[in-house]
Amino acid sequence: MLPIMIDVKDKQVTIIGGGKVALRKLSVFLEQGANITIISPEVVDEIRALHEEERIVWIKREVLPDDVNEAFIVIAATNKRSVNEQVKKYSDRNQLLCVVDDGDCGNMQMVSFTQKGTFTIAVSTGGASPFLAKKLTSQLSQPFDDSFIEKLAIISSKRKEIKASDLPEWEKRKLLRELSYKLEVIENE
Ligand SMILES: C[C@@]1(CC(=O)O)C2=NC(=C\c3[nH]c(c(CCC(=O)O)c3CC(=O)O)Cc3[nH]c(c(CC(=O)O)c3CCC(=O)O)/C=C3\N/C(=C\2)[C@@H](CCC(=O)O)[C@]3(C)CC(=O)O)/[C@H]1CCC(=O)O
Ligand SMILES: NC(=O)c1ccc[n+]([C@@H]2O[C@H](COP(=O)([O-])OP(=O)(O)OC[C@H]3O[C@@H](n4cnc5c(N)ncnc54)[C@H](O)[C@@H]3O)[C@@H](O)[C@H]2O)c1
Structure with a gap:
């Protein structure tokens, strides 16, 4: 499987099941600004509370075939193998599917x-x-403390400056490469 960064802000994430594992997956997507729907007859208290605060949508019933139609990401997180397998059948092969009780069943793993x-x-x-x-x-x-993160932010703005400059391409490339070695220098600036 390919590790990539995905912007899930405003994307639809549909999670089937409302137990502890669903909650852990949900928390990550919520923090990243996704739209979350939980489909499950029962949910843990934390999911119920998020629904009452209108931060997620909870549909209180068992999963139906059309439930995952609009989802960018589908997570099959029930405690029943047959239901998780069914969710795979409901999903389109172009959707991202994570199956929590069998990592090889879907096409995405957290x-x-x-x-x-x-x-x-x-x-x-x-x-x-x-x-x-x-x-x-x-x-x-x-090893990566707050000062490293600050230095990375400085490198990032210097990189933007170099990219926007009128320098010849070869010189830009040279400077950009040198930037990555400059953590020490930035520290002393
Ligand atoms: C990394 C993390 C991300 C996340 O959940 O967001 C994640 N699991 C985490 C924790 C965790 N999961 C489990 C334990 C108990 C101890 C243990 O068993 O080790 C703990 C530890 C804990 O809870 O502390 C049990 C477990 N997990 C899976 C199965 C089913 C199976 O494999 O059959 C079972 C057995 C269930 C059973 O008991 O039968 C399956 C998957 N879990 C994955 C991801 C994917 C593979 C990632 C990888 O291998 O790197 C995959 C394949 C699918 C998926 O879920 O995407 C998250 C850490 C978050 C963090 O860093 O804080
Ligand atoms: N991937 C992981 O990180 C990980 C970690 C631990 C366990 N697991 C596996 O994940 C599964 C779920 O674990 P859990 O602790 O959240 O279980 P749980 O029993 O707490 O929750 C299961 C949820 O599935 C719901 N559900 C059952 N049938 C359903 C249906 N037909 N439609 C919709 N929802 C339905 C239940 O209402 C419940 O909310 C376990 O089977 C375990 O093997 C995965």
Whole structure:
């Protein structure tokens, strides 16, 4: 599977099931500004509360074939293998589908990640050990503190300046490459 960054703001994310796992997936998409619909006869208290605050939509019933039609991303998160399998049949092959009880059943898997500013560390074990993915993300994030994120922001604005300048292309390329080595210099500026 290909690791990519996707802007899910205002995209429709439809999650079938309303248990603990649905809640964890939901939280990530909510934070990223997606439109979320939960379809499930029962939900955990946190999902009920989000629905009452009108931050998500909860449809209180079992899944039906047309429920996923408008979704950009579909997440089959019930505790029933046969229902999750059914959700796959309802989904179009051009939709992104994550099946939480069988990572190879869909065409998308969630990754463990931390994100600060424009900087992201993401780890996938491809279903081998989600817990290990979580642990490694935490370990790998350790060296990158707030000062690193600030330096990255400075590099970003310098990069925009270089790209917008009238310098010859070869010189732009040289300067852009040099920028990536300049963390120390920025620190001392
Ligand atoms: C990374 C993370 C992202 C997220 O959920 O957003 C994520 N799972 C997380 C946590 C976690 N999941 C599980 C535990 C219990 C300990 C353990 O089993 O390890 C813990 C640990 C915990 O809860 O602390 C159990 C589990 N997970 C899956 C199955 C089914 C199966 O594999 O059969 C079962 C067994 C169910 C059972 O008990 O039967 C399946 C998937 N879980 C994935 C993602 C995808 C593969 C990612 C990868 O391998 O890298 C995949 C394939 C599909 C998907 O869900 O996209 C998130 C960490 C978030 C963070 O970083 O904070
Ligand atoms: N991918 C992961 O990260 C991960 C982690 C742990 C567990 N799991 C797997 O995920 C599954 C769900 O775990 P959970 O703890 O959220 O379970 P849960 O029992 O807390 O929740 C299951 C939800 O599915 C809903 N549901 C059942 N039948 C439905 C139907 N026909 N239509 C719509 N909704 C329906 C229930 O109402 C309930 O809200 C488990 O089977 C487990 O194997 C995945």
